[in-house]
Amino acid sequence: MDVLKYILITLCLIWTGGMFAQESSFTAKAPATVQMGQQFQYTIEGNERGSIQLPDLKNFELLGGPFQSFSSSTRWVNGKMTAETTASYTFVLRAAATGEQIIPAAKVKVNKENYETNPVKINVVGSSSGQSGRTNANGSTISSRQDQASTVEAEEQPVFLRVLPSRKQVYVGEQLVTELKVYTSVNTRPTGAMKEVPYEGFYKYQLEPDQSSSRENIEGKIHVTQVLQRHVLIPQKSGKLVIEPFESEWTVPQRIQNNRSGNALDDFFNDPFSDPFFDRVRQVPVKISTRPVTINVKSLPENAPGSFTGGVGDFSFNARLSANQVKVNESLSLIVEISGNGNIELIDPPKVDFPPDHDIYESTKNTTINTKGNSVSGKVTFEFPIVARHAGKFRIAPIQFSWFDPNVERYKTATTKEFVFSVEKVDGTAQDPKVYAPGTIGEDVENIGTDIVDIRRNIPAFRKIGQSPLHRGVYWITYLLLLLAFIATVTILRVYFSRRADVKLMRNRKASKMAKNRLRVADKARKSGNTEKFYEEIEKAIWGYLSDKLSIDLSALSRETVSEVLSTTGDHEELQEELIRIIDESEFSRYAPSSQKSDMDSLYADALKLIHNLEQNIRLK
Amino acid sequence: MKRLSSILLMLLALVKVSGSQEVDSLYLSANEAYSEGLYEAAIENYSMIIQAGFESADLYFNMGNAAFRSNKLGYSVLYYKKALKLDPQHEEAVTNLGYVLKYKEDNLDQVPELFLRKWMRSVYHLFTLKTWSLLSIVFFALLLLGVLLYIFPRRMGVKKTGFFSGLMAFVFFIISLTAAIERTQEINDPDEAVIIDPSVVVKSSPSLSGTDLFVLHEGTEIVLNETISGWMEIRISDGRMGWIPEESLALI
Numbered sequence: 049m050d051v052l053k054y055i056l057i058t059l060c061l062i063w064t065g066g067m068f069a070q071e072s073s074f075t076a077k078a079p080a081t082v083q084m085g086q087q088f089q090y091t092i093e094g095n096e097r098g099s100i101q102l103p104d105l106k107n108f109e110l111l112g113g114p115f116q117s118f119s120s121s122t123r124w125v126n127g128k129m130t131a132e133t134t135a136s137y138t139f140v141l142r143a144a145a146t147g148e149q150i151i152p153a154a155k156v157k158v159n160k161e162n163y164e165t166n167p168v169k170i171n172v173v174g175s176s177s178g179q180s181g182r183t184n185a186n187g188s189t190i191s192s193r194q195d196q197a198s199t200v201e202a203e204e205q206p207v208f209l210r211v212l213p214s215r216k217q218v219y220v221g222e223q224l225v226t227e228l229k230v231y232t233s234v235n236t237r238p239t240g241a242m243k244e245v246p247y248e249g250f251y252k253y254q255l256e257p258d259q260s261s262s263r264e265n266i267e268g269k270i271h272v273t274q275v276l277q278r279h280v281l282i283p284q285k286s287g288k289l290v291i292e293p294f295e296s297e298w299t300v301p302q303r304i305q306n307n308r309s310g311n312a313l314d315d316f317f318n319d320p321f322s323d324p325f326f327d328r329v330r331q332v333p334v335k336i337s338t339r340p341v342t343i344n345v346k347s348l349p350e351n352a353p354g355s356f357t358g359g360v361g362d363f364s365f366n367a368r369l370s371a372n373q374v375k376v377n378e379s380l381s382l383i384v385e386i387s388g389n390g391n392i393e394l395i396d397p398p399k400v401d402f403p404p405d406h407d408i409y410e411s412t413k414n415t416t417i418n419t420k421g422n423s424v425s426g427k428v429t430f431e432f433p434i435v436a437r438h439a440g441k442f443r444i445a446p447i448q449f450s451w452f453d454p455n456v457e458r459y460k461t462a463t464t465k466e467f468v469f470s471v472e473k474v475d476g477t478a479q480d481p482k483v484y485a486p487g488t489i490g491e492d493v494e495n496i497g498t499d500i501v502d503i504r505r506n507i508p509a510f511r512k513i514g515q516s517p518l519h520r521g522v523y524w525i526t527y528l529l530l531l532l533a534f535i536a537t538v539t540i541l542r543v544y545f546s547r548r549a550d551v552k553l554m555r556n557r558k559a560s561k562m563a564k565n566r567l568r569v570a571d572k573a574r575k576s577g578n579t580e581k582f583y584e585e586i587e588k589a590i591w592g593y594l595s596d597k598l599s600i601d602l603s604a605l606s607r608e609t610v611s612e613v614l615s616t617t618g619d620h621e622e623l624q625e626e627l628i629r630i631i632d633e634s635e636f637s638r639y640a641p642s643s644q645k646s647d648m649d650s651l652y653a654d655a656l657k658l659i660h661n662l663e664q665n666i667r668l669k
Numbered sequence: 670m671k672r673l674s675s676i677l678l679m680l681l682a683l684v685k686v687s688g689s690q691e692v693d694s695l696y697l698s699a700n701e702a703y704s705e706g707l708y709e710a711a712i713e714n715y716s717m718i719i720q721a722g723f724e725s726a727d728l729y730f731n732m733g734n735a736a737f738r739s740n741k742l743g744y745s746v747l748y749y750k751k752a753l754k755l756d757p758q759h760e761e762a763v764t765n766l767g768y769v770l771k772y773k774e775d776n777l778d779q780v781p782e783l784f785l786r787k788w789m790r791s792v793y794h795l796f797t798l799k800t801w802s803l804l805s806i807v808f809f810a811l812l813l814l815g816v817l818l819y820i821f822p823r824r825m826g827v828k829k830t831g832f833f834s835g836l837m838a839f840v841f842f843i844i845s846l847t848a849a850i851e852r853t854q855e856i857n858d859p860d861e862a863v864i865i866d867p868s869v870v871v872k873s874s875p876s877l878s879g880t881d882l883f884v885l886h887e888g889t890e891i892v893l894n895e896t897i898s899g900w901m902e903i904r905i906s907d908g909r910m911g912w913i914p915e916e917s918l919a920l921i
Contacts, residue, residue: 500765503731505700507693510723511755516853517802526806534813541821 072096074156076165081263081270084143084172087111090151092165093136098158100137107149107172113139143172173265207232207298211245211291211338213281214422219346220286221360221391222454225255225422228277228294228338233269239297239333242276249289250281251394253419280424282360282391286347295337302332348452353459357398359451361390365398365462367447375474379435382444382467384411387427390451392417397430398449403442404496407435436471443468552599559596560663563589567656574648582648583638586655590631593659597666607631620665626658692718696728703731708739726756726797733762737769743865743887743919745769750863750890750921754856757794774886778907789851792844798852805845811838862903862918864889869918871911875900882911891918 074094082088090113092100100114114137122131143149151168207230214225228245230236244254255278264273283289348360363386371380382402386395397411409432417426436442444467453460517523566589573581595602598613607628614620633651699714715732718724733748749766752759782790796804815835819828868886872879875897885891885905894902894910901918904910 498768500734500737500768501761503700503703503734504727504761506727507696508725508727510692510718510725510728511799513719513722513724514857516849516857517799518849518853523802523806527809530806530810530813534817537817538820541817545821 072098072158072161072163074098074154074163074165076151076154076168078141078151078168078170079263079270080169081171081173081265082143083270084146086270087140087142090139090141090168091136092154092156093134094156094158094163095133095135096156096158097133097135098156098163101155101157102139103152103154105141105151107143107145108151109142109144111140111142113137115139143170146172148172173270207234207236207300207334207336209276209294209296209336209338211294211341213291213341213343216342217344217346218283219360219452219454219457220283220348221358221394221452223280223282223361223390223423224343226279226281226291227257227275229273229275230298231264231271231273233271234301236298236300239299242296245277245279245291245294245338247279247281247291249285250283251391252282253280253417253424254278255280255419255422280419280422281343282394282424283343283345286345289343289345291338291341291343293337293340295335297333297335299331300334301329349458351459352452353448353450353461355398355448355461356450356452356459357396359386359390359395359449360454361388361392361451362453362455363388363390363449363451363462365449365464367464367467369444369467369469372469373472374436374469375472376436376439377474379433380469381434382432384430384432384447384449385427386430386449387425389423389425392424392426392428395428395451397432398447400432400447401445402432402434403444406437406442409433409435436469439471439473441468441470555596555599559593560659562596563593563659564656566592567652567659570655571652574652579648580638582652583634586634586651587631587638590627590655590658593662597662614666623658623661623665626654627662630654630658689721692721692723695721699735700731703735703738706738708735711735712739712744724751724755726752726759726762728752729755730759730762730765733765733769737765742769742772743863743867746773746888746890747863747865747919747921750861754859754921756797758796770888773888775889777889777905780906780908793848793851793855796848798849798856801845801849801852805842805849808838808842808845811835812842814838859920860893861921862891862893862901863921864891864913864917865919866917869913871903871909871913872900873911875902875912879912883909885913890921893920 072095074092074096076090076092078090079088097118102110116135116137118133118135120131120133122129141151149170149172151170153164153167156163156165210229210231212227212229218224226245226247257275257278259274261272261274264271365384365386367382367384369380369382374380382400384398384400386392393415397413402408411430411432414429414431415426416428417424446466447464448461449463450459450461452458566585570582570585570589573579573585591602591605594600594610595605598610600609600613610627611624614624630651634655637651695714695718699711699718702708702714703711712732712735715728715735718728729748729752733745733752736742736748737745746766746769749762749769752762753766756762793801812835815831815833815838818831819835820831822828822831864885864887866887868884870884871882873882874880889905891903891905894904896902896915899915900912901915902910902912903918
């Protein structure tokens with residue numbers, strides 16, 4: 049059954065081939081770049097078998113071919129059958145001259161029909177150092193310490209790795225992209241899984257590498273290249289940062305020229321994966337490592353604004369409050385968002401001046417990172433929880449955020465608006481201070497900051513510079529005036545007191561005379577029989593005398609004052625007794641009935657004698 | 670005491686030197702500049718008052734604030750000291766001087782002053798010069814009154830009171846007059862200064878070729894000894910001496 053089907057399909061193919069013979073086409077292919085002296089394949093492909101007539105290959109050597117291969121396929125799609133045949137003819141050529149070479153169109157003859165291929169342009173480069181190509185390809189190092197590599201002779205410089213930074217001069221915190229690239233001229237693959245390059249001193253993000261491979265000309269040699277790893281790096285410190293050599297193991301096919309051991313079985317077991325019967329190639333592990341790469345990391349300029357918190361890149365910045373109105377003991381939060389392209393994860397929260405007297409908790413940080421494309425971008429969110437503790441209106445001063453933009457090489461600053469939130473009182477029951485401050489009722493007034501005392505704004509009393517009150521006449525004139533006033537006072541008082549003294553002296557001198565005058569009046573009254581008047585005049589004479597003599601006011605005189613004053617002037621007890629006796633007698637006689645009246649004559653004489661004696665004995669100062 | 674102070678005020682009104690209208694408006698505009706943060710302009714306006722020949726403790730106090738705000742530490746120390754010289758009891762000036770001195774670089778030991786000298790200084794600094802001169806007049810008047818009381822009344826008690834109060838008044842009169850003279854000298858012939866330059870090298874002799882002794886920084890207070898052709902011999906609080914150029918300091 050199967051056999052029958054096969055025959056049928058083949059017949060169909062042949063038939064269709066005949067049907068579409070007119071639409072045959074042939075294309076020629078060759079690598080775009082080849083190295084002089086090196087073999088390469090020149091392939092003509094078509095959908096028909098035919099005989100190839102090569103053009104005149106001026107600068108190429110034909111080494112072999114054509115090697116033919118055919119394939120055909122038939123498909124049924126929606127009840128329709130399509131059949132395809134491919135034929136390829138491969139020639140092995142070698143370039144004999146450098147420069148841009150063209151292989152002209154080749155002719156293909158199919159069933160007496162002639163077709164032409166396209167001409168092929170080939171860039172032939174000079175060989176590196178030696179024709180045999182035994183030297184190491186530039187950039188690669190084959191570890192000679194490796195045992196197997198020392199015993200096996202490399203037929204080709206096979207494979208090398210490189211770390212390629214996108215830039216070698218960056219600022220701290222600025223991004224750069226590095227690629228780990230393999231260059232190979234042989235069929236190779238890494239043994240085991242590749243590790244990641246440990247970029248020390250850098251903060252790294254892995255990027256998805258482009259899987260496709262390409263051909264590159266490295267100093268005249270053609271290599272197939274492929275990017276193995278891509279990273280975004282952010283240098284963490286300034287200075288020359290070296291990306292240390294990164295080592296990995298690769299298997300390299302090695303053609304065995306001589307069976308040195310002479311034992312085919314040994315070879316077979318040593319290298320069980322190569323086919324000892326086919327091309328006598330075995331896979332040899334080779335340790336290769338990258339060259340060290342130095343990145344010159346510049347430190348950020350000195351003039352960083354105070355609000356700089358480590359951001360390097362291109363950012364946008366905004367902030368908002370989660371609520372504008374809360375009640376006491378409720379919480380709200382300030383949310384600060386920084387997004388853009390740069391070292392998002394390394395940014396510290398910007399400084400915020402919160403109103404004092406509220407509980408501010410440590411900010412939480414939330415980062416989302418996007419590593420698409422060739423850079424790291426993302427968003428970082430800082431949330432500052434605030435618990436309102438007192439009612440009122442509060443403001444948060446505008447928040448400033450500064451970052452360094454390496455593209456323009458200077459600092460940039462963004463400022464938000466001022467935030468205002470109000471806190472409402474809650475009803476008495478809920479307002480329990482213990483809710484937020486256990487064990488403390490009442491607080492000390494704490495210093496939030498210190499500063500100098502503000503200026504005095506009232507206009508002061510200015511004084512003339514260099515002057516002193518002592519230099520002013522007014523000062524000394526005041527003394528003079530005071531002194532004059534003193535002297536005047538003293539003089540005036542002196543005069544006053546001396547006058548007063550004069551009056552006393554006069555009265556003193558006239559005292560006995562006045563008393564004698566009064567006594568004379570009394571004597572007249574006695575003679576006229578007016579006894580009452582007599583006694584009255586006697587009393588008056590004595591009291592008046594004492595008043596004048598002792599400088600005591602008449603109204604202030606009494607027996608006691610008189611005796612007191614007299615006792616200060618000396619020992620006059622007899623005189624006092626006499627004085628009191630006469631006064632008592634006259635007072636008594638004045639109001640007594642006439643029968644008991646004392647003798648007026650003797651009283652008169654006694655009074656006269658008393659005044660005389662007083663005059664003699666009292667010497668007042 | 671109230672009555673005394675009211676009498677003093679009346680006398681003050683007699684003695685007071687009233688600044689002109691212009692000086693007052695300069696002062697107000699300087700205050701306004703200060704409030705707007707234009708500290709340099711404020712200092713300029715305040716200085717114009719001084720150029721016009723007027724001064725006051727408050728004026729110097731404000732200048733000290735403006736100087737501190739415009740980062741001139743030396744000048745702010747200078748002006749606060751000047752304010753305190755005119756009014757040793759100016760509380761704000763004492764507070765701000767203490768605050769500002771925290772920013773000073775030089776920490777110097779203090780050679781203890783003679784007790785008597787220190788005590789006398791603190792007595793002199795109890796009042797302003799004006800107060801002292803008024804007090805001297807008041808005590809003189811009290812002295813005369815005491816003499817009168819002693820001379821005239823006959824009674825022994827009054828006489829005794831007059832004698833002792835007169836004696837007291839005499840002592841206080843001497844003290845206040847001495848204080849007034851002393852303060853006048855202190856204000857008009859200052860012997861203290863403040864370093865104005867950010868840093869200045871103190872030399873061993875009054876010439877640039879002198880040996881460098883030590884370095885003083887802005888805001889340090891010094892005492893002056895003598896002046897020779899642009900150089901001043903200074904003494905710092907720990908007793909060391911040397912010469913510095915005249916222009917790197919300002920007299921208090």
